[in-house]
Amino acid sequence: MGKVSDLYRQRVAEGRIRPDAAQQSVLPHLDRVLDDIAAAPAPEKRSAWRAFLGVGSPPPAPAARGLYLWGGVGRGKSMLMDLMAEAATVPVRRVHFHEFMQEIQAGLNRARLRGDRDTVRPVAMEVAAKVRLLCFDEMQITDIADAMIVGRLFQVLLEQGVVIVTTSNRVPEDLYKHGLNRQLFLPFIDLIRQRLEVVCLDSQVDHRQGRTAGGQVWFCPADAAAKAAMDGIWDELTGGEGAPRRIEVGGRGFDLPLFAEGVGRAGFWDLCGKPLGPADYLALSRAVQVLMIDAIPRLSASNYNEAKRFVTLIDALYEAKVRLIASGADEPEQLYNEGEGSFEFERTASRLREMQDADWGQQAD
CATH class of the missing domain: 3.40.50 (Rossmann fold)
Incomplete structure (x- = not known):
């Protein structure tokens, strides 16, 4: 498994990015995630339907702890996410959070048409079968449809050994702030705190x-x-x-x-x-x-x-x-x-x- 810090130093040496002390301070947290993935055994994948029915080997152990990187706009969070996806040597997907949730909602609609009683689990299992590391850029929850399913979605992904790294402009407690039925969303914030290391990119440079x-x-x-x-x-x-x-x-x-x-x-x-x-x-x-x-x-x-x-x-x-x-x-x-x-x-x-x-x-x- 590569290191984000090595790629960062390489980009600085090439003049492609400007060195920033705040960015450098979070590099060990990004490296830690990749090290933990490398040290953990790869989860055994089961098909979505076999997992849903409980057939086959037991579910994999919980994923290595992920990362929630938050800070103001223009601080370099997306750039660091790009470096993490490039450094990873396991199946990885780097995607904008909004785009990912659109895909999930489309999958849920297909599951409803099939008559699935639990629509979230098979969709999440399809994702887990393809990736080990999910890198989400710009997590923000503004849609009630996303707010109501994102906790269950993340829970299944983490249970299946998927490691999640995400960036956001907001501290977790400010996600879906003042949203409709926000009390139903609060357990997701607890899940983030439990399963993702929350780190602030506190740069004074935009x-x-x-x-x-x-x-x-x-x-x-x-x-x-x-x-x-x-x-x-x-x-x-x-x-x-x-x-x-x-x-x-x-x-x-x-x-x-x-x-x-x-x-x-x-x-x-x-x-x-x-x-x-x-x-x-x-x-x-x-x-x-x-x-x-x-x-x-x-x-x-x-x-x-x-x-x-x-x-x-x-x-x-x-x-x-x-x-x-x-x-x-x-x-x-x-x-x-x-x-x-x-x-x-x-x-x-x-x-x-x-x-x-x-x-x-x-x-x-």
């Missing part, structure tokens, strides 16, 4: 802010030069990687065209040309830490509905302290100069200007 702070984050006009600049920032923040992400809202959802490493990217019409509302934009603001919006047009009576949605979107991003990088037809104050809604847009223009400040949003949790 590496993601450092890439944009002091640099240009609003580009106009929205021409080829602006697109090239936006593409360059995207490459810097994500390494050029990215894939569509489904933003779920109350049993429905919409697609964000590109998402990677907490950074989302979409065109104006992707977000404002569709019948989306406050709940959609609030869900989006919870899903991303940085949002890039391409080609914001001039706003007027001719695109009044789209302009109203844009105002609602900016309000949601502003309240959530999401970092905004955008290209537009003009400066914020000149986007909406006449027609119904132009007076009200002055507040949005002011927020867009404030969101360009180098230190804006650094107080986000």
Whole structure:
């Protein structure tokens, strides 16, 4: 089994990451997880149905203790998760927590159609049959459907010898805070404390802010030069990687065209040309830490509905302290100069200007 600390030192020597004392302080915890996996006997896998019926060998011993790494945005948690997945020599999956839960919910629906009485166990067993180490990035529980099954899901995975490592912006006790029927979720927090080592990445440096702070984050006009600049920032923040992400809202959802490493990217019409509302934009603001919006047009009576949605979107991003990088037809104050809604847009223009400040949003949790 490799060591995360060795890969970290290698990346520093190559100039691919900047050394950070807080990151270095958590490397032993990541190494400990891989050492524990290497020292533990590999669990004997049974098929989901044989395990469900209790047929075959007894269930494996509980998994080695995992890790819950939490801290503010831009502290390098996702990067450390990447290094852990790379260093592991056992079957590993590194996945965004939201994406994983979507897969689980789809599996539960299939189990219900089969008529399974216990829908969670066979789905969890299918996962356990494929991996020994599950690396979740950005654990956050905002959906009641996820909140009601995640405890049972983790319990079965851990029973089957799967080691779980996850990152989050929140301490475990703040997960699903103020959520509906939260008392039913509290045992999951206890499970995290019992089975995962909880470690805070307490860095004073926001590496993601450092890439944009002091640099240009609003580009106009929205021409080829602006697109090239936006593409360059995207490459810097994500390494050029990215894939569509489904933003779920109350049993429905919409697609964000590109998402990677907490950074989302979409065109104006992707977000404002569709019948989306406050709940959609609030869900989006919870899903991303940085949002890039391409080609914001001039706003007027001719695109009044789209302009109203844009105002609602900016309000949601502003309240959530999401970092905004955008290209537009003009400066914020000149986007909406006449027609119904132009007076009200002055507040949005002011927020867009404030969101360009180098230190804006650094107080986000």
